[in-house]
Amino acid sequence: MRTTTAPDAPHASDAPGTVAELVARGWGDHRPGLKFRDADGRPTALSHHRTAREAAARAALLVDLLPPGAEPHIGVLLDNTPEFPFWLGAAALAGAAVAGINPTRRGPELARDVLHTDCRILVTEAAHLPLLRGLDLPGVRILITGTEEYEALLAPYAGAAPGDAAVRRPPGPTDRFLLYFTSGSTGAPKAAICTQGRIAAAGHSLARHFSVGPDDVHYVCMPLFHGNAVIADWLPALAGGASVALRRRFSASAFLDDVRDYGATYFTYVGRAVQYLLATGPRPDDREHSLRLGFGTEAGAVDAARFADRFGVRLVEGYGATEGGASVQRTPDTPAGALGRAGAGDDLAVIDPDTGRECPAALLDSDGRLLNGEEAIGELVNRGRSHFEGYWRNPDAEAARTREGWYWTGDLFFRDPRGFLYFAGRTDDRLRVDSENLAAAMIENILARWDPAAAVAVYAVPDEAAGDQVMAALALRGGAVFDPETFTRFLAAQPDLGTKMAPRYLRILDAMPVTATNKVHRVALRRTGFRCPEPVWWRPPGAPGYRPLGAPDLRTLLAAYDTHGRRGLLER
Numbered sequence: 001m002r003t004t005t006a007p008d009a010p011h012a013s014d015a016p017g018t019v020a021e022l023v024a025r026g027w028g029d030h031r032p033g034l035k036f037r038d039a040d041g042r043p044t045a046l047s048h049h050r051t052a053r054e055a056a057a058r059a060a061l062l063v064d065l066l067p068p069g070a071e072p073h074i075g076v077l078l079d080n081t082p083e084f085p086f087w088l089g090a091a092a093l094a095g096a097a098v099a100g101i102n103p104t105r106r107g108p109e110l111a112r113d114v115l116h117t118d119c120r121i122l123v124t125e126a127a128h129l130p131l132l133r134g135l136d137l138p139g140v141r142i143l144i145t146g147t148e149e150y151e152a153l154l155a156p157y158a159g160a161a162p163g164d165a166a167v168r169r170p171p172g173p174t175d176r177f178l179l180y181f182t183s184g185s186t187g188a189p190k191a192a193i194c195t196q197g198r199i200a201a202a203g204h205s206l207a208r209h210f211s212v213g214p215d216d217v218h219y220v221c222m223p224l225f226h227g228n229a230v231i232a233d234w235l236p237a238l239a240g241g242a243s244v245a246l247r248r249r250f251s252a253s254a255f256l257d258d259v260r261d262y263g264a265t266y267f268t269y270v271g272r273a274v275q276y277l278l279a280t281g282p283r284p285d286d287r288e289h290s291l292r293l294g295f296g297t298e299a300g301a302v303d304a305a306r307f308a309d310r311f312g313v314r315l316v317e318g319y320g321a322t323e324g325g326a327s328v329q330r331t332p333d334t335p336a337g338a339l340g341r342a343g344a345g346d347d348l349a350v351i352d353p354d355t356g357r358e359c360p361a362a363l364l365d366s367d368g369r370l371l372n373g374e375e376a377i378g379e380l381v382n383r384g385r386s387h388f389e390g391y392w393r394n395p396d397a398e399a400a401r402t403r404e405g406w407y408w409t410g411d412l413f414f415r416d417p418r419g420f421l422y423f424a425g426r427t428d429d430r431l432r433v434d435s436e437n438l439a440a441a442m443i444e445n446i447l448a449r450w451d452p453a454a455a456v457a458v459y460a461v462p463d464e465a466a467g468d469q470v471m472a473a474l475a476l477r478g479g480a481v482f483d484p485e486t487f488t489r490f491l492a493a494q495p496d497l498g499t500k501m502a503p504r505y506l507r508i509l510d511a512m513p514v515t516a517t518n519k520v521h522r523v524a525l526r527r528t529g530f531r532c533p534e535p536v537w538w539r540p541p542g543a544p545g546y547r548p549l550g551a552p553d554l555r556t557l558l559a560a561y562d563t564h565g566r567r568g569l570l571e572r
Contacts, residue, residue: 055089095171100225173197203235212240227322269296271519347384
């Protein structure tokens with residue numbers, strides 16, 4: 001029987017120059033490297049060596065399939081199957097770039113994503129073929145994984161090794177590796193350019209920060225077409241010599257079973273994933289698992305505490321966009337609710353976008369609650385060095401992001417007197433109520449304290465006369481019933497709920513609408529506003545509490561919008 005000595009975890013001196021180097025490290029390592037469920041649902045595993053071999057075979061195939069002069073870009077339209085990391089590895093070895101194609105996109109929008117990124121090859125699976133039916137994709141060759149034709153294409157390259165094939169030359173740090181679409185709330189998604197050098201350094205940094213080693217198993221349950229799963233989960237595993245375990249699609253009910261079956265120690269999350277996990281029924285064995293850490297964004301302090309209390313797992317909130325324009329470094333002395341401070345050499349500032357001046361420091365009470373949000377919240381701006389590498393074929397978006405020589409993140413923050421930064425939402429989520437600017441995330445953090453709420457989303461709806469009004473969608477925990485009097489008393493007891501922050505409208509939902517990456521689908525919520533199929537409660541101006549928004553109320557409201565010529569804003 002052959003045995004393999006596990007390599008030591010990488011040290012600072014082992015910092016890779018490219019992702020290709022990380023992929024090639026698996027060659028000759030016969031420990032389990034890639035775990036997944038087979039067609040019958042049984043856990044199975046491939047070695048690091050086998051995973052590198054599959055990547056090398058696809059790299060050689062890719063080099064032969066690319067037409068002369070074509071951009072070395074591959075579209076990947078897959079769930080989290082083994083083929084996805086195989087093709088990520090293949091792109092790295094060949095000096096090519098992967099464009100992650102979102103399977104929730106449809107028709108011309110999906111075709112636009114493929115063509116905009118100049119993909120001449122699109123890798124997909126049978127389950128996604130209906131999405132491509134009828135699309136005009138001139139010059140794009142479609143490879144369907146799991147078919148006899150696909151296996152026949154790969155067969156001649158079975159003996160390939162890392163370094164055997166590259167598009168132009170051995171891949172270098174400046175070669176494009178990812179063209180990953182940012183999930184903007186308006187307009188067509190932008191394909192952020194991520195080079196091998198920057199992405200390899202990010203994976204190495206996270207592996208060091210979280211002490212990732214060969215005994216770790218990274219559970220990848222967020223979609224690999226999104227930067228979170230690739231940059232914060234797959235890459236640190238490569239850099240630390242850890243195994244990767246795949247979940248085809250996120251499932252809250254299957255989460256703990258997967259963690260136990262794979263021996264997972266680390267996972268990443270975005271959006272509402274943590275809330276979905278908390279919404280599952282408690283089990284006596286909730287703490288019987290191997291997980292030691294979760295890393296992600298948007299869990300919120302309240303739910304992070306609930307998660308740690310129930311599952312015994314610490315969640316670490318981070319900040320860093322796919323674009324690489326700004327990042328916040330967490331340190332051991334980071335206070336609860338904060339993400340960290342600017343890294344050494346970075347010049348991050350919170351800027352009032354209306355005046356261009358730096359916002360004053362936040363005033364926090366003894367419980368860490370913000371007291372001067374109106375003046376302290378602004379857009380996080382990087383005034384110093386930036387790792388932003390641009391958007392593919394989108395100069396206007398690049399110019400907007402880097403105006404005045406600074407990198408504008410599009411995210412709202414506030415900073416305490418010691419320099420610690422706190423996330424306050426997206427600039428798109430800013431509301432203007434009675435001439436005051438409010439951040440939706442700050443109101444969400446307050447409403448999340450209400451125990452019957454499993455998930456909260458706050459967004460703007462047009463006021464009938466001017467500006468906005470606050471609307472909140474509440475998904476209640478199982479068995480909970482909305483009680484307007486209890487909710488009104490809860491609001492009155494919150495010392496940091498400003499006079500303009502209380503929601504005018506409340507939409508009561510069974511489940512929050514989300515995007516493919518489990519982020520709240522705010523566009524859909526804003527689009528329907530208070531004219532939606534679910535029950536809506538409202539508090540008319542001057543009223544002491546909430547009442548159902550009935551048909552007579554709606555007619556009166558719409559007449560007021562007509563009077564001020566603002567009904568059209570409800571259709572935006």
